[in-house]
Amino acid sequence: MTLDEIIASLFPDGHQIRKDGGVIAGSAKLRAGGRMLVIGVTDRTALGVDEALRLSRHVLESIDRDTGPILVLVDSDSQRMSKRDELLGLNEFLAHLAKVLIHADMHGRPTIGILYGHSAAGALLATGLATRVLVGLPGASPAVMDLPSMAKVTKLSMEALEEKAESTPVFAPGLSNLEQMGAIHMIWSDAAPLVDQLEALLADMPAVNDRRDALGKARGGRPKAADIVERVRDLALQIR
Secondary structure, three states: OOHHHHHHHHOOOOEEEEEEOOEEEEEEEOOOOOEEEEEEEEEEEEEOHHHHHHHHHHHHHHHHHOOOOEEEEEEEEEEOOOHHHHHHOHHHHHHHHHHHHHHHHHOOOOEEEEEOOEEEHHHHHHOHHHOOEEEEOOOOEEEOOOHHHHHHHHOOOHHHHHHHHHHOHHHOOOHHHHHHOOOOOEEOOOOOOHHHHHHHHHHHHHHOOOOHHHHHHHOOOOOOHHHHHHHHHHHHHHHO
16 A cells, blocks of 8 residues: 555544655544644654654654654664764764653653565664564565674574574564564554554554554564563562
8 A cells, every 4th residue: 555545544534744855744534523733754764863863853842742643654674774873973863753642642642663665773773663563564574683783793694594484483574473572562454444443543542552562472473572571670679
């Protein structure tokens, strides 16, 4: 589905969503009433300092002005690999964007991410993975780190990583692998109206917490993460 088709299917009752230089911003009317802030990255744009600042500003201005949930649409490259962005401290700007989304979610503005295209590395961490719930659409192609980059970092051969990727989702890119790890809460159908699936998720949001570790354990994609989190929490409480 194209971005225009996705927006039309999500918000048949009307929207004011603009696309400018790879950044999405605006609002839309919800079928159940009220409005939703809509931001995001499109056209496989690399997420750099300027884009992170623009997206953060939209969220912060909305916190002061509006109510209602926040939707983050994602079709990006990775973070922008430029000397300018790195010298300006791109990691801090990406962290700021992630913290802004988490802050909004913690203060009554439920956040939902929809991954409908590509995304990778810091761009995925600062957008879709910073929302309370990340949904995938069929055809999306996420990768926290591609295998050639992983080979450089781990010093393992491509052959070894490709073999591990066949049985271990942590080593493999792709929508189904991120769902198995719990990073993606669910995959929606593009054969049904997206508005119905969005409204059903919004109705469940009060009871939905960040359960990525538990989902990863239940789905067999990250069998140890949830237990480690519980152990760390228990140790922290003992220290207190």
